[in-house]
Amino acid sequence: MSIEPKLYRGMRDYLPQDMLSREKMLEKVRETFRRWGYAPLATPAIEFKEILTGKYGDMADRLIYDLKHKSGLALRYDLTVPLARVVAMYPNDFPTPFKRYQIQEVWRAERAQPRQGRFREFLQCDVDIVGSDSPVADAEIIALSVQLLAELGFPNAVTRVNHRSLLRGLMEISKIPPEREIEVCRIIDKLDKVGKTGIYEELLTGGYPQKCVDTLFDIILCSGENRELLDFVEDRYSDNERIIGGIKNLREVLKLVSDFGIPSDLLKVDLSLSRGLDYYTGTIFESANAEQPHIGSLTGGGRYDDLIGIFSGKQIPAVGITIGLDRILAALKDAGKLEERTTSTRVLVTVFDEKLFPDSIGLATELRKAGIPSEVYLETRKLKQQFSYADKLGIPFVAVIGEDEKKKGVIALKDMKTGEQENLTAREIIELAK
RNA sequence: GUGGGUGUAGCUCAGCUGGUUAGAGCGCCUGACUGUGGAUCAGGAGGUUCGGGGGUUCAAAUCCCCUCACCCACCCCA
Numbered sequence: 001m002s003i004e005p006k007l008y009r010g011m012r013d014y015l016p017q018d019m020l021s022r023e024k025m026l027e028k029v030r031e032t033f034r035r036w037g038y039a040p041l042a043t044p045a046i047e048f049k050e051i052l053t054g055k056y057g058d059m060a061d062r063l064i065y066d067l068k069h070k071s072g073l074a075l076r077y078d079l080t081v082p083l084a085r086v087v088a089m090y091p092n093d094f095p096t097p098f099k100r101y102q103i104q105e106v107w108r109a110e111r112a113q114p115r116q117g118r119f120r121e122f123l124q125c126d127v128d129i130v131g132s133d134s135p136v137a138d139a140e141i142i143a144l145s146v147q148l149l150a151e152l153g154f155p156n157a158v159t160r161v162n163h164r165s166l167l168r169g170l171m172e173i174s175k176i177p178p179e180r181e182i183e184v185c186r187i188i189d190k191l192d193k194v195g196k197t198g199i200y201e202e203l204l205t206g207g208y209p210q211k212c213v214d215t216l217f218d219i220i221l222c223s224g225e226n227r228e229l230l231d232f233v234e235d236r237y238s239d240n241e242r243i244i245g246g247i248k249n250l251r252e253v254l255k256l257v258s259d260f261g262i263p264s265d266l267l268k269v270d271l272s273l274s275r276g277l278d279y280y281t282g283t284i285f286e287s288a289n290a291e292q293p294h295i296g297s298l299t300g301g302g303r304y305d306d307l308i309g310i311f312s313g314k315q316i317p318a319v320g321i322t323i324g325l326d327r328i329l330a331a332l333k334d335a336g337k338l339e340e341r342t343t344s345t346r347v348l349v350t351v352f353d354e355k356l357f358p359d360s361i362g363l364a365t366e367l368r369k370a371g372i373p374s375e376v377y378l379e380t381r382k383l384k385q386q387f388s389y390a391d392k393l394g395i396p397f398v399a400v401i402g403e404d405e406k407k408k409g410v411i412a413l414k415d416m417k418t419g420e421q422e423n424l425t426a427r428e429i430i431e432l433a434k
Numbered sequence: 435g436u437g438g439g440u441g442u443a444g445c446u447c448a449g450c451u452g453g454u455u456a457g458a459g460c461g462c463c464u465g466a467c468u469g470u471g472g473a474u475c476a477g478g479a480g481g482u483u484c485g486g487g488g489g490u491u492c493a494a495a496u497c498c499c500c501u502c503a504c505c506c507a508c509c510c511c512a
Contacts, residue, residue, distance in 0.1 A: 009504080059510065078512090110510065111435080117512075124512065186510085276510065286511095297512065324512030352469075387471035402469055416471070 010112030010120025017340045022329060025152060026103065029125060029325065032148050033101040036140075038127055041100045043082040045107075049074040055081050055307065057182060057278040065107045075107040079126040080279070080304065080320060087130050087318075088311030097132035101125070103325070117295050117330030126301075128320025130308070135249060138283045138303060138319050139256030145299050145321045146262050149287060153332055157298055159287040160270040161254070164280050164302070166233075166246025170271070173240060174216040176208065184208070185274030188220055196221060219271060226254060226269045233271070246282075253283055275300060279307040285321065295331045299323050341394055346433045347374040347413075348390040352402040354380055359401045363411060363426060370430040390416060397433050 007013065014022060030040075049072050053061050056077060065075040076082055079102045087094065103125045112120050127144060129137040142159060149157045171181045187199050187206070194202070196217070203213045219237075222229055230247050237243045250269065258264050275284045282303030289298060301321030308316040332338045349364045351357055360376050367374040377386045383400065390398045400412040410423035413432070424432070 006503085063510080106512085108511080113506080115505080118510090119512090122512065190509095296510095300512065322512060327512050330512095350470085382468095383470045384467085385471090389471085391471040398470075400470075404469085412470090414470070419472085421470080 008120070010110075010114075010118075012114075012119065012121070017342045018329075020341050020344065021332075021338055022325075025325065025329065028151060029103070029148065029323070030101075032144075032151065033127060036099075036144055038099045038101040041083065041086065041102045042104060043076070043079070043086060043102070045075055045105065046073050047076050047082060047085070048072055051085055051311075052077055052081055055277075055279050055310070057276060059186075059276065063108045063110050065109050076104075077108060078106055078322070079104060079124050080128065080307070080322075083126070083128055083130070083320075084304075084308045084318070085311050087308050087316065088313075091312065094130070096130075097137065098130040099128070100130070101127045114330070115294070115334070117324070117327035117334075119326060122324075122326040125323040125325045126320055127323070128318055130318040131316055132319075133305065133317035135252040136256055138249075138253045139260060141301065141319050141321050142253070142257050142267070142285055143260030143262050145287070145301070145323060146257075146266055147260075148323060149298060149328075152328055153337055154289050154298065154328070156266075156291075157287045157289045158266055158268050159285050159299070160268050160273045161250065161283060161285045162270055162273040163246035163250045163283050165242045165282065166250065166271070167274060169237065169240045169242030169244075169246060170216065170219050172242065173219075173237060174212045176212055176216070180208075182278065184216070186276065188216070188272045189274040189276075191220070191272040222271060226264070226267065227251075229269050229271075249282065275302060279304040281305045283319070289331060292331055292334060295334060296327065297324065298328055298331065343393045343395060344373045345375045345393065345395045346372050347397045347399055347429065348386070348393075348395045349374060349376045349399045349401070350383055350386040351377050351380050352383075352400065356401055356403075356406065359406060360399075363399060363401060366426050367430060367433070372430055372433045387414075397429075399429065 033040075046067065049064070049066065052064055052074050056064075060077065064077045067073040067075065083100065083102065087098065103123065105121055106124045107121050109120065110118070112118055127141060129141060142161070146157075146159055149155075167185065168178075168181065171178070171184065176184050183206070184203070187202050190199055200213060200217065203216075204210060219233065222232060224232070230251055234244060234247045254264070254267060254269075257267060273284060273286060275286060280302040282305060284302035286297045286300040289295065299321055301319070303317070303319040305317040306315065308318060329338070347364075347367055349360045349367075351360045357380075364374040364376045377389065387398055389395075396416055398414045398416060400414070402412075405412055405423065408423065410425060411429060412421055413424050413429055414421040
């Protein structure tokens with residue numbers, strides 16, 4: 001009687017063919033962050049529940065994994081709140097501004113949907129700037145994420161941007177009470193999915209006066225080239241401070257992002273973008289690949305000037321973004337752009353017979369010393385099987401040292417792609433397999 | 435949480451107006467090829483018998499009920 005091997009929904013095993021591309025991607029990501037001067041940080045998987053709850057919103061609070069094992073503990077839901085906790089906990093250990101990146105798992109108790117890249121456990125990758133309220137910080141975060149996205153295989157991913165205070169201003173004008181803002185935001189956020197008549201009806205059935213809804217619609221349905229759109233809204237609502245402030249800030253950020261060398265058509269002002277998390281206060285942004293609408297957002301973030309204050313007592317501004325690495329991987333896989341290798345080995349050194357093991361092992365050692373990923377076949381099976389092994393794993397070269405080769409002092413090297421084989425020295429192999 | 439779909443060999447699936455030993459393709463193993471893969475050809479293994487439980491029937495993978503798992507959509511987001 002055996003136990004059925006199974007996995008909780010939304011959890012995944014990463015088999016070698018997945019892990020090789022995953023690790024490669026992670027190396028690229030980490031390298032990019034360091035190139036921009038960000039410092040790494042790690043925090044525990046488990047936090048006190050009170051640290052996490054009440055920061056994300058009612059909806060999200062329900063998705064926090066509660067640890068039944070000991071009361072008062074929970075699994076982290078994102079990396080932003082832990083960052084806020086850390087900054088408040090060690091006030092003297094960080095420079096200002098503090099730029100950090102963090103790549104760790106987070107857990108969300110929601111319904112998983114693997115093909116859309118939605119999991120209960122997934123790798124989040126956050127970059128944040130703490131301690132600066134300059135629009136340059138917002139712009140840098142956006143520019144960094146757009147550039148990284150391009151490097152990871154999504155050069156055309158569009159980042160939609162909006163501003164919380166602009167949204168709040170619009171709510172004021174539409175006479176929507178502050179406590180219902182978030183609810184309204186969630187509804188209008190669905191604009192591109194449900195369509196305008198869909199959300200119009202949802203708002204009406206939600207009990208909002210038609211007049212309010214109409215006013216709101218007048219604004220959020222506006223679209224157009226970024227600058228024109230902002231000009232238009234500014235012009236029309238020039239008496240609302242929040243709107244004017246939001247627009248001014250947004251304009252600065254957009255300008256700065258282009259100073260970072262980001263093509264302006266990759267950024268799109270979208271007045272219906274709201275983002276579900278409560279803690280955002282200023283710019284908000286979210287990116288997706290237009291060619292894969294079913295995948296969902298690839299990155300998302302914004303400015304959260306009040307979050308750290310909850311822990312530290314004094315207000316410390318911050319802005320950051322999450323890069324959805326697991327989702328990016330899922331999107332690449334979905335698009336068939338993921339090269340799936342199952343090994344990093346470049347040369348398989350076959351073993352002719354027991355007596356020649358030292359020769360084969362010696363060759364592999366020499367190759368490794370030269371930086372060529374190599375492995376020795378571990379048993380004296382037929383060459384046929386050894387070659388077949390190389391073929392299955394996609395190893396590009398196979399080396400054979402038999403009696404003949406040993407006598408001549410050469411190694412037979414077969415190029416598995418072309419099928420050609422020639423006798424070479426170890427040094428020649430190193431050159432070839434590099 | 436709500437709605438829909440699927441569940442048969444390792445994988446993708448066919449079989450489903452109920453009827454003898456449940457099939458195909460791919461994969462896997464062996465050999466032709468006794469120092470060499472990927473092609474071809476010839477064999478072969480593999481299903482506790484059709485997710486699990488119950489029911490109808492002389493007889494069920496096939497019909498009915500329940501259950502579980504997975505997938506899709508919604509919700510929400512990375």
